[in-house]
Amino acid sequence: MSEKTTLEHFSYDNKIVRDFGIATTIWGIVGMLVGLLAALQLIWPDFNITQYFTFGRIRPLHTNAVIFAFVGNGIFMGVYYSLQRLLKARMWSDLLSKVHFWGWQAIILAAAITLPLGYTSSAEYAELEWPIDLGIALIWIVFGLNMFGTIFKRREQHLYVAIWFYIGTWVTVTLLHVIKNLEIPVHMWNSIPVFAGVQDALIQWWYGHNAVAFFLTTPYLGLMYYFLPKAANRPVYSYRLSIVHFWALIFIYIWAGPHHLLYTSLPDWAQSLGTVFSIMLIAPSWGGMLNGLLTLRGAWDKVRQDPILKFMVVAITAYGMATLEGPLLSIKSINAISHYTDWTVAHVHVGTLGWNGMLTFGILYWLWPKLYGTKLFSTRLANTHFWMSTLGTIFYTVPLYWAGWTQSMMWKQFTADGFLAYGNFLETVTQIIPMYGLRSLGGAIYVLGVFLMAYNLIKTARQGSLIRDTKASAAPLQDIPMTDGVSWHRWIERRPIQMLVASALVVLIGGIVEIFPMLVIDKNVPTIASVQPYTPLELEGRDLYIREGCVSCHSQMIRPFRSETERYGEFSKSGEFVYDRPFLWGSKRTGPDLHRIGNKYPHSWHYNHMLDPESMSPGSIMPSYEWMIDQDLDTEYTFAKIKVLKYLNTPYEFTADEQVQKAINAQARRIAKELNEQGIEQENLEDKEIVALIAYLQRMGTDIQADGVVNNN
């Protein structure tokens, strides 16, 4: 035939794959070590070293590093390798590949600098401030251009299912990133979100949940559908199932976000939607897991010998476990127990350590010898790493399940006389510290394994040499005219843009139906007349609370259970949060809920507690915030913040900076005087950050109290 004469010769870019591979390894180690530090801080508060590395700032650094740096670079590594080969074309632009690589690393670096400095929007997994958000958008578009450019110049008519997952990922992450980060800048490192309170919460968890879905799951499923067949040298069990997996998954996932807000002030209909769709998610997730595992049917002897396949099998199994557990946690009665506890932390680590981590390791071990034209330096070391990862994951998660369950039971326990059995929250914390110890051990084992891998990969690279480009040849794509016989399905699958539009539509349906009514229907957020905007000083105190990341240990959302109203006071109403930008409901109670902390203690209690928590609560694991006692409050931007809030319809009367400063000084002096009366002596106390923080803490949750009446407890 004439095929030979029409063959085109080209090459695949391996260097970019290698670079992303190095980045994922390095950031993986960094991100996990930061996680280990955070874990140790929960046992020994002394590990909170200086104001830049306290738990509240370290925790977002850890999550951002492992999600966007470790998994992010892992995604790009896998996509750049598989996309070129599946499309039989080199990446569209080497320059864009380079911009993508260095741009992404620059964003990570910016995150690593700004988060310890306390520049945060406080939205979980979207903490970075607006200039970095813009950078992310830009680099994400570069990635998209490069990907679609490659798709357009492809030499393979059909898009393999992995590419569908990549396209679905790209579209949805774009959408999520833009909507979540609708915010108005105040200055370079501060911004105010457009939505407030309940609405901000709904958008946050629509985003947060789908960040898990479309950053940690769908791209990795694409990688699974490519690298598992590669490593096992056999096609996927059922291609048909993979297609159904794709559409069902992206359709259902987008709805499930509200399961993070069960029993909160979110309207019931939205909570129910979250539950229903979460349970439906079991079907496509398990379809995908079985499809992966069944790919290895009849090859289990191979699995036993090959560490790469072992990593992949455990990764896929962890995917199955996490996606079964997730829907269970979305059932209200189970969520009532698990929410705010370490159970959630254990759950997410089954996914990240098991699914993302181990799939990444499997792919790296498979790729490195290919990229360097050699064999893996040591299969034995890889096997050791496999066991360390598995054991590390078990040691990490099992104690935390135990801790979460134990603590929740203690929170809910009543004595025969109807009192809380553990009225002192701290008791429920010290009880589980040994579990935190085991968890840290698990994490340490896991990250040591990654060091082992890094060594193995370096040795492998040393014994070979990088094949920067792999030569390949294939026939060019022929324009196949549309005939009547061509089905809609083929039509869409051959055309990437249609594919992009279709998946955008599918995810948009969920987003619009679920979120839109919340934003436009007033009755979803009943207003409460006595709820007033924060004073300028309280506003600044709130920003300190945000800066320090108190939200990572404290919730501000009392659920309507007797065990919570007894402990904390009246349950939280959606109308109380209408001026909260951003909302600070939190998702984990390492410390007690703070929504009704206002008026609970005298100012001096807070002063001493912030200076040294153990002085007020012996055995506390809360970090000390001594610098708030010494540092002057910065009020340079208070008026700018108020102007933005006014623009967003917060009813402030201030029209000039002097008025604002006067209000701040008056309230600060009053609080300083009261502190004096309670025995706190300090020079220029009224100028210090601590006064603003106390103003905020004492205001919290008091708007609906009758004058001066302190809540129970």
Added chain:
Amino acid sequence: MYKYILEKLGDFDWMALFALLTFFFVFTLSAYLIFIKDKSEVARLSNLPLDDCEDLLPQ
């Protein structure tokens, strides 16, 4: 008028029904379309990862 319709949107029953129906539609459509696909074509597609057109390296 349209405000009234939006108010009605808040009713969960309506939303659940709509969501389930669309899901059912998307699900059956994708299942139907993939199952009427030619068997050999599906086989070729699922083999795409194994056929990457790399020129064999000189040994």
